[in-house]
Structures are given as C-alpha cells and as structure tokens.
Amino acid sequence: MNLPPTSRRRFLRQTFAATVAGATFDPVAAALARATPDAAGGPYIDVHTHLGRTWNGDPPLTTHGLLAWMDTHNVAKAVVLPLVSPESSSYLNLTEVALDAAKAHPDRLVPFCCIDPRTSYRGGRVGLRALLKEYVDQGAKGFGEHKVGLPIDEPRMMAVYEVCDDLKLPVLFHSDDIRGTDESGLPGLARVLKAFPNVPFIGHGPGFWASISGNLPKADLGGYPKGKVFPGGALDRLFEAHPNLWGDLSAGSGSNALARDKEFGQRFLIRRADRLLFGTDYLKPGQDVPQFELMASFDLPADVRAKIERGNATTLLKLSD
Incomplete structure (x- = not known):
C-alpha cells in the first residue's frame, strides 16, 4: 500500500492508537496517536523544557500548554528543568x-532538580547531599538546568558534581561566557569529566556548541558562530576521550551547531549518535522551535534517528519506553 507521507503518518497513528486501546500503555505509541498530521518526525523525548515564567516580557508556560505543544509535535515525554540561579533567567523556576x-x-x-552551588546549607557535603536526596526521593531523574555564573570547574560546582555522583544523577549544564564559563578548547569541562567519570554530563548552551568547531576564539563561547565548521573542535575530542559526555541539541546554540554547516552536521549526528539527545528549550507559548524541521532535514539512518530522538534519553534517564 503506497500512501502519501501525510496519509501514511495518519494511518500509522491510527494503527498505534488501536494497539494502545487494547494493550499496556505505551507513551511512544500514544504520542503517535495524538500528534497532528504535519508533525515532523518522532516520537521524541525532549530533554530540555521549562515551566512557568522564564524571561521578563514572555508569558508563562503552563503544564497544560506544554502538554498541548507536545501533542502537536509528537513529543512522547519531556524533561522539565528548574532554573534556580540568578543568572539563569528573569524568574526562578523551582x-x-x-x-x-x-x-x-x-x-x-x-x-x-537543581540547587545553586552558592546556596547556604548546613552540614557540609552531608547537608548538600541531603538537600538533593529529598528531590530524588520525590522522583527527580537528574540535576539541571545547571546554569550558574561560575566557572564550570569552580570548587563549589565540583562539590555539586560530587553529590550528583553519589546519587547517580546526570547533570545537564549550560555553558557560555557568563554561566558555566570555560576557556577556548574547554579545558575546564575536560577536568570535570575526568574527575567524575561515572556522572553523565549533558552539555548545552553557546559555549558548549560553539566548540563543535576548531580554531575557536574565546569570544565565540558566548555566541552563535556562522560558517563552515573547522576540524579539531573540542567537542569531538571530548566525546572521544570521555564516555560520560552527552550533548543536548536544544535551543539556538544546538540548532546553529548543526545548521551552520549541514554537511558537517550530518556527519556529526551519525558519528556521535550514541551520545546525542533531542531537546528544544521550549519555555513560552508560541515559541519558534527549529529542531523538528532541522532534524527532519537530515538524511539519517533509522537507527541513528531513533537513538537521538528518543532511545538515548530512554536509556540515560532510565525511562520506561
């Protein structure tokens, strides 16, 4: 049966819906059933969303609004990230x-879950661990968005990573020229990855994704460089040396890293497919999110696409599929 793409997607969704009705609940199948006919790709697990009000001038994003957006775009599950550092946003997301x-x-x-490393707490490392353990006991699956106005390897940051190691929490961090700062070549991040080899660190932000390219001046760690990607980027080196590094493809930084040089982006997605995670950084109603169309524009093997869109997140975060 040869159907046009839109009809084929609708047929598959209806088939999955029928399966879901008579079987154990499957969120991926259910996402297909809910998605609008023009949803681009998926089902997705989005590792980077927020709730509430993030930036001044933007309307708040409600839980209902996030779920409706997920249905429209074939997102089966979404990670909700707090923002608790003063540099992270205009409003705190608890x-x-x-x-x-x-x-x-x-x-x-x-x-x-997240706490700012500069937070006052009693009891030293034991007290810090107890703070996070309360959140883990309530269901927190990771730590982040870790978006702090300190160097990535500053001692108070390292203290948080040590507790995340204890509690087996992946850390989703933001890096640019203000938050999670580093030098060109990301030597600070390399020190973090080496010090905590059992902690999955999920990289995000301009400083992280600009480092996909070699010959990167420090000034570009806070921006969105354009043009061809030069070989010898810090990310390839760090992915190769540290199995605990992952990449969150969200926001303008993630989409720019792939779109600025589509030929390189395609090779990068295939070469690093085991360590990349689909994300959007969706945080306000009506936000433009380029990741859906961008991912659909690449000619990727089915297994590569499945890993990036949902498989890696399912494994890393120990989610039911």
Missing part, C-alpha cells in the same frame, strides 16, 4: 514546580 507537574502527568513529564 524544582517543586517540576516535581508537581510530573506527579500529575507521570507518563509525559520527567522532573529534574
């Missing part, structure tokens, strides 16, 4: 909000 939303929608939303 861990408790992410936990409550996930408790109400456990089949769709995955909560992370």
